[in-house]
Amino acid sequence: MADINLRPGGIPLDDPQVVKAMEVYDSLKPHEQREIFRSVYRAATAFKRSGDIDHMARLAESVKTTILLHGDPATRQAILDAQTEPSPAEDLRDVADLVKRLRE
Numbered sequence: 001m002a003d004i005n006l007r008p009g010g011i012p013l014d015d016p017q018v019v020k021a022m023e024v025y026d027s028l029k030p031h032e033q034r035e036i037f038r039s040v041y042r043a044a045t046a047f048k049r050s051g052d053i054d055h056m057a058r059l060a061e062s063v064k065t066t067i068l069l070h071g072d073p074a075t076r077q078a079i080l081d082a083q084t085e086p087s088p089a090e091d092l093r094d095v096a097d098l099v100k101r102l103r104e
Contacts, residue, residue, distance in 0.1 A: 024071045
């Protein structure tokens, strides 16, 4: 797929990671997609207002983590099956550890 507006260092539309991310995004429920867009828009607006690039860096990491978690079928099912009320403290897991394990 040709991307005529690609800037130097940009990622083409048909990059395998972009394709995978879009497959995961398309599998999300509409309210989940809405939350992703809300996060993107909030980060872009915060960056525009403040000029602080950290808003965009945190957004990038958040989106990558979301795609990683929802792209793993077992983790996705666990997310869908998760209770909506707060979990007892002994059941909580470190998110950074979970992301590390998924990347291995």
